[in-house]
Amino acid sequence: MIDAAAYTVVDRAEDEEALATVINGAAPAAMARACAARGLPFVHISTDYVFDGSGEAPWRPDDQTGPLGAYDRSKLAGEQGIAATGGQYAILRTSWVFSAYGQNFVKTMLGLAQSRDRLTIVADQVDGPTPAADIAAACLGLARGLAAGAGAPGIHHFSGAPDVSWAGFAREIFAQAGLAVTVEEIPAAQFPTRAARPANSRLDCSALEAQAGIARPDWRAGLTRVLAELAEAAG
Template sequence: MALALLVPGGRGQLGHDMVAVGPADGLVRAPSSAELDVTDDTAVADAVADFAALARGSGLRPVVVNAAAHTAVDAAETEEDRAFAINARGPASLARWCAEHDVPLLHVSTDYVFPGDGTRPYEPSDETGPRSAYGRTKLVGEQRVLATWERSWVVRTAWVYGQHGSNFVKTVARLAGSRDTLSVVDDQVGSPTWSLDLARGLVSLASLVVDGGPARRVLHATNDGETTWCGFARAVFEELGLDPARVLPAKTDDFPRPARRPAYSVLSGKAWEEVGLPPLRHWREALSAAVAARAVP
C-alpha cells in the first residue's frame, strides 16, 4: 500500500524536497508554518485528523514527517521561549495527535543536541549535552516526542543545504561573486548534507515504519564523510569552477557569535544502516550532484 506524507514545515528546504521525492503513487501534503502552526494544538489536532482520514479513505498509509523548526541558532539565544514553542511543544503536540490517530511520526532533529566536543562520530545512544538554546529546545522536542508516542522516530541530521531557503552553499556562492577572498572557519567539523538526499532517506524510513519498525527510535542521517566549513567552502568553489585557494582558513574565535557552535558534530550512520536503510552517499558526491542539477546555488 502506498504512502501518504504530511510534512509540517513544508516550505523549508527539506519540506520542498520531501514533495519532490515523495511517493509517486501516494500523497504528500507539505503545509507552510503559516498554513499549519505546530504551536497551535487545535490546528495540529485538526490537521492530523483530516490527513489520517484522507489517507486511509484513499487506501494510503499515513506518516507525519515533522520538518517544522526554529532553526535561527543565534536568534534562539534571545528568543528561547519562541524556539521552545516550535522545537519542543510543537513536536509534542504532533506526537499526541499522531498517537490519537495511530499515525507514525518521524521527527527531524539536529547534531546540536550533542556538546560538540567529541573525537569520533556520535552514535544515537551517546550522551547528549547541548551548548545552545537551539540545541536545548531541540533535545526537549526529541524527549517529548519519544515519551508521548511509541510509534515515533527521531532522525538527527546536520549541515543541511538545498535549493530552497538560505544556507551555507548559497552564501558562499554569492560571496564568491563579490569578494576576492573568503575567510571561513576551519576548526569546526561536520558532514554537509544535501536536503534532497535526506528527503529520500526519510521516505525510505517512512516505508519501513508503516510496517512496524525499526525498533531503534533514534537514528542519524547525514551524507557520508566529514570536512570543515573551510573545506566545504573550497569544495563549493571547485564545483563553480573557481579557485579554492581564495577560501582562507580562520578560527571560530575570529567570528564571535551569540550561540556556541559545536567543534565536532559528525553523526554516525551505523544505526541507520543496521536497520536496513540505504546509506546516504558521500557529501562530496552529493555536492557535485546538487550543483550539476542546478539545485544550488
C-alpha cells in the same frame, strides 16, 4: 507523518529561546501525540547540535547529549517530548543541510563569492554536510518501514560523508562551482557568533545503515546536483 518544520535561525534563537522552544519543543510533541492517538508513525528531523562537540569520535545515537545553545536545547526538548508520547516514532538527527532552496551554507558561499575573492572560514568545526534530497529519501524510507510494522523506531543519525570542516566544505563548493575564491582557515574563536557551535559534530550513522539499510550519501555528489539545479534555475 513527516515533520520538517522548525525554528532554525541558530544565532537569533539565543534572543528568542521561548519562541524557539514552542516551535521546536512543544509543537513536535503535540504532533507526535496526535499521531500516537491515531496509531500513525511520526518521523521527525533533529540536529547534530544536541551534542556538546567534545572529542573527535563520531557521536552515536545513545551518547550523552549536551546542547550548547538555545536552538540546540529547543531541538533536544522536541526529541524528549516526542519520546514521552509513547507513540511510534523515528527521529533523524542530521547536519549541515543544503539544497537549491531556502538559505544554507552553499548559497551563502555562492553569494559571498559574487563580491569576494578571499574568505576566512572556520576550520575547527567538523561535520558531515547533508543534501536535503537524501534526508527526504531517508525520512520516507523510515516512515514506510514504520507504517509496514517492520521499521526502525527510535533516534537515528544520518549525515553526508566524508566529514569535513566548514573551510573544507567551502573549498569544495568553490572548486565545483569553478569560482576562484581563496579560503583562509581560521579557528571559530576568530569568527564570533551569537551562538556557540559544536566543534565535533561528526555523527556515527552505522546503526541506521544496519537497521534500515540507509547509508551515508556522498555530499560531494549531492553538491554537484545542487549546483546544477541552481545553474538551471538561473537560466
